Amino acid sequence: MAKKHLFIINPKSFPKKRKLQQVIAAIDAYFTGRKAGNLPREDFFIHIEEFPRDSIIVIRKYMQNLEKETALRVYSIGGDGTSFCCLNGIMGLPNTDLAIMPHGTGNDFVRNFGEEHIAEFRDITLQTGAKGIPTDIIHCGDNYALSYCTIGMESAVIIGIQPWNKQFEKIRRRFNWINSAFIILGAIQVAFNKAVINQYYTINADGEDLSGSYALLNIANGPCYGIDKNAVITAVPDDGFLDMLLLKSISPLRILLMMGPYLKGEFAKYPKYFIWRRIKKVSINSESPLFVNMDGEAFFDSELTCEVVPGAVNIAAPNGLSYQRRAAPHE
Structure with a gap:
């Protein structure tokens, strides 16, 4: 050939x-x-x-x-x-x-x-x-992603810091610590936005009703994202499943305290705040707009269905x- x-x-x-x-x-x-x-x-x-x-x-x-x-x-x-x-x-x-x-x-x-x-x-x-x-791969609506689809706080942060990224594009590409600093500042700002961290979602994951108020949702095909983070550490890109992690709506200060363990993949230590599932398909909608981020591409939507496509590429x-x-x- x-x-x-x-x-x-x-x-x-x-x-x-x-x-x-x-x-x-x-x-x-x-x-x-x-x-x-x-x-x-x-x-x-x-x-x-x-x-x-x-x-x-x-x-x-x-x-x-x-x-x-x-x-x-x-x-x-x-x-x-x-x-x-x-x-x-x-x-x-x-x-x-x-x-x-x-x-x-x-x-x-x-x-x-x-x-x-x-x-x-x-x-x-x-x-x-x-x-x-x-x-x-992850199939979400009209798009496909290799690594993840996040909804809620993290996506709101990415959307919020886009003006900073554009303004300082050349320098941030040379120094990764600038990207991390932007994300930290953005996270602090969004953590105190009650509309984002207390948003109610209607969620159906492989037939299980997980509806509730969450600060963030991470649907992962692999553990690596955010330059050097490994939040959903159980995810593997060739096992035929997606790993979904939900952080419940809690106080802004508690959310900020949970960011460290979350980004290190230590969610299992805090079952009071996190829900983990291994799934094939999940449907999510909310009365408020969804803040969505797929492999770094951020956008808004009203409802979303994410499904694994095994061995697709x-x-x-x-x-x-x-x-x-x-x-x-x-x-």
Whole structure:
């Protein structure tokens, strides 16, 4: 089967143009080297994103022009937002898989293979030869996500700090501590917003009624998110399930105190405040707008249904890597 390679690059992930040029040069050098070494020809195309989600259109059009029985590997070169767009671009396409080359502020999904392996995902030689492993995804409405879908406080924080992120975009991409500082300040602000932390949700999870007032809901396909956090530590991207964690509505100060244990995956120590379920499908609605965040893409909605799609996409895993299990369900 003929093989093609489509590279989607988010230029905003490279504050220094020199670094972007190095990445492009490495791609070109690899395929030039294949030709010089008399290896089978494999065509490639590089697309540099011009506006949000334009990669979805590019991927679809590129696939339409390929001959039948052609395998396509799409490379996401950027952060989680770029991977989100590439995933939504390839869904439903035949003979297509996804390689993630992390160069963004947050590179959450590849951390599921272990933080010590991130450099391997940036290696063009390893990525082009890597075998794709079946991976679950989250289907929510018209969108698909690799890592998580959060509703409530966390999503409200992400939406609230968007103006700061835009204003200080260049500097925050160079210094991760600035992103963390923004999130902390945003969390303090939202924790005292009663409309958010006391919002009532009608929830049906695999037939179980979990309706009630919650500060936040986290529906996870993997444990890693938020640059270096591991909140739903029991989640694994290839087990055919989603792990859902709910934080009950409690006082603002108690919420802030629970953020530390929550972000470290220590929710099992506080059963009074947290509800954990392993699910296939959950439907959520509320009389007030839902603050939603899917893999870093934030938006509002009135109701949402999240469902796992087992083994829906093949993710390139360099050097035969596999997803790490960080905790058993009972831990």
